[in-house]
Amino acid sequence: MSYIIGTPLPKDKVLVYSLAHIYGIGLYQAKIICKKAGFGLDSRGKDLTPQQAKTIENIAEALPLVLGQDLRRFQKDKICHLCNISSYRGFRHRKGLPVRGQRTHTNAKRRPIVKC
Known part of the structure; x- marks a missing residue:
């Protein structure tokens, strides 16, 4: 392998x-x-x-791309930054709710909570 x-x-x-x-x-x-x-x-x-x-x-x-573990770390750092500055998107990430305006009445009840 x-x-x-x-x-x-x-x-x-x-x-x-x-x-x-x-x-x-x-x-x-x-x-x-x-x-x-x-x-x-x-x-x-x-x-x-x-x-x-x-x-x-x-x-x-x-290639001019961030790949693998570096990309995962970069995305996690961006989410943690949103949580640290107490933005609305960070709050939604922290609560495990949809971030981009999706509905919660019938869907999106079980999303993993981000730990920052």
């Missing part, structure tokens, strides 16, 4: 879909990475050698 940006890639899936398992990379970016690395859209994760995995990781890190 090869790891790219700290995420294990499934061996039995197509490489494009395996790359989409990395937090912050969608199908579009995964296709771009495969194209730059010289893989076809039908290649699988089990066909990767450690050298090829390293090449893919270098290409992914060269």
Whole structure:
């Protein structure tokens, strides 16, 4: 099993879909990475050698994106900042309610509470 940006890639899936398992990379970016690395859209994760995995990781890190654990930390810091400045959105995050104006009469009763 090869790891790219700290995420294990499934061996039995197509490489494009395996790359989409990395937090912050969608199908579009995964296709771009495969194209730059010289893989076809039908290649699988089990066909990767450690050298090829390293090449893919270098290409992914060269993209102007925040990926993996860094992206999770960045998003959590943004939410904690909203909570710390006592904004309305921070209050909604803290209470576990919808943040972007959704209704609560019939939906949105069980959302995880953010701990800041």
